[in-house]
Amino acid sequence: MPTPSPFNGQKPRILSLQSELIRAEFCSHGARLLALYLLNPDGSETNIALGFPQLEDYPALDSYVGAICGRYANRIAQSRFELDGQEIRVSANEGANHLHGGTEGFDRRLWDVVELGSRSITFALTSPDGDQGYPGTLNTQVTYAILDEDRLQCRITATCDRPTVVNLTNHAYWNLSGDFSRSAADHLLQIDADAYLPVDEQLIPLPGYRPVEGTAFDFRVENSIGERLAESGGYDHNFCLDGERGELRPVARLTDPESGRSLRLSTTEAGLQFYLARHFSPALSSRDGKPLHPAAGIALEPQTYPDSPNRPDFPSARLSPGEVYEHLIEWRFSPGPG
Numbered sequence: 001m002p003t004p005s006p007f008n009g010q011k012p013r014i015l016s017l018q019s020e021l022i023r024a025e026f027c028s029h030g031a032r033l034l035a036l037y038l039l040n041p042d043g044s045e046t047n048i049a050l051g052f053p054q055l056e057d058y059p060a061l062d063s064y065v066g067a068i069c070g071r072y073a074n075r076i077a078q079s080r081f082e083l084d085g086q087e088i089r090v091s092a093n094e095g096a097n098h099l100h101g102g103t104e105g106f107d108r109r110l111w112d113v114v115e116l117g118s119r120s121i122t123f124a125l126t127s128p129d130g131d132q133g134y135p136g137t138l139n140t141q142v143t144y145a146i147l148d149e150d151r152l153q154c155r156i157t158a159t160c161d162r163p164t165v166v167n168l169t170n171h172a173y174w175n176l177s178g179d180f181s182r183s184a185a186d187h188l189l190q191i192d193a194d195a196y197l198p199v200d201e202q203l204i205p206l207p208g209y210r211p212v213e214g215t216a217f218d219f220r221v222e223n224s225i226g227e228r229l230a231e232s233g234g235y236d237h238n239f240c241l242d243g244e245r246g247e248l249r250p251v252a253r254l255t256d257p258e259s260g261r262s263l264r265l266s267t268t269e270a271g272l273q274f275y276l277a278r279h280f281s282p283a284l285s286s287r288d289g290k291p292l293h294p295a296a297g298i299a300l301e302p303q304t305y306p307d308s309p310n311r312p313d314f315p316s317a318r319l320s321p322g323e324v325y326e327h328l329i330e331w332r333f334s335p336g337p338g
C-alpha cells in the first residue's frame, strides 16, 4: 500500500533562484528555504542551510526548518491574550503555551506560488478568520529575491480585515561549515544588542530587560558561541536589537572560523531570537545523508519580542485593517578567503 501523502494529496512545488555566488532552493510547503548553496573560491559549492533528504520528512519532524513561522513566531504564554478587551485563545502546541503559530502553523501549509521571476519568487497564503484561534482573515505574502550576487532578501507582508496580532519570520538553521554532522557551536557570532530577555523554564520572558554587559549574552563584540555556552544555560533567547524598528539595518554576523564563510543578517524588526539547536536526533540525516549533530545549526530569527501580545512594555504585534505589516530580512553571504 502506498504511504499516504503528508501534504493532503497535494504536491509541494520546488523552485530555485541563482546568482553567480548563491543558489537557493525553496518549497511551497511552509514557503521554506530548502537549501542555500554558496560558491567556494575553488569553484565547488556548499549548502549552508539545514535541510532533510526528502520533502516528506518535513511535516513529521516539526523543527520549522527553513520555514516561515506564523501567525505568531515564538511563544504566547498560556496561549491567550487580550485584544480590545476580548480574550483570544490560540492553539496550544508546547504544553500550555503557543509556539510558532500553533498546531497547524504557517510552516505546515502549502502556499501558492503567485509570482516567479528570474530573481524572485512570491508565495501567498490566506489564513481564514479563526485559524488557530486568531481573529480576522490574514493575507500573507513572502517574496524571496536575489538583490545582488551575494544578497538574498525575504520580504514578508500581511494585511487583515479585523484587528489581530502578527509576527512572521524565517526559521533557517545555518551551519556555515556545510557539515551538519558537526556542531555549529564553534561559529563566531556578533549581535548588535545591548540587552536580552531573560526567560523562565518554559522560555517565556520574565519581567524586564537585562543588559548583556558581563553576561554570556554579550555578543556586541564577535565571540565564539561555544565559549560561554555552559554559562548561558543554552542559547534560546530574544536579543533586543539596537536601532529603530522599521529600519532595515545590519544586526548580526555569523562566521565559520574554519572555512571563513560568513553571513550578515539585516532586519527591520526589533528582536532576534538566537537559538543554537540542541534537539536534533542523530537518527535524522541532512540532505547529504549524514547523521545530524544535536547542535547542527543556528537559527537567527528576527521578529518582535516573544509574548508581545501579553506584554504592553514590548514592541506591539497588533495589526489593524488598512495597515500593512512588513518585515524585511536580508542575508549577505561571503565565501571567505580564497
Ligand code: BGC
Binding pocket: 062, 063, 064, 074, 203, 236, 273, 275, 279, 299, 301
Ligand atoms: C525556539 C526553540 C524551539 C525551536 C524549534 C526556536 O525558535 O526558540 O525553543 O525549540 O524554535 O525548532
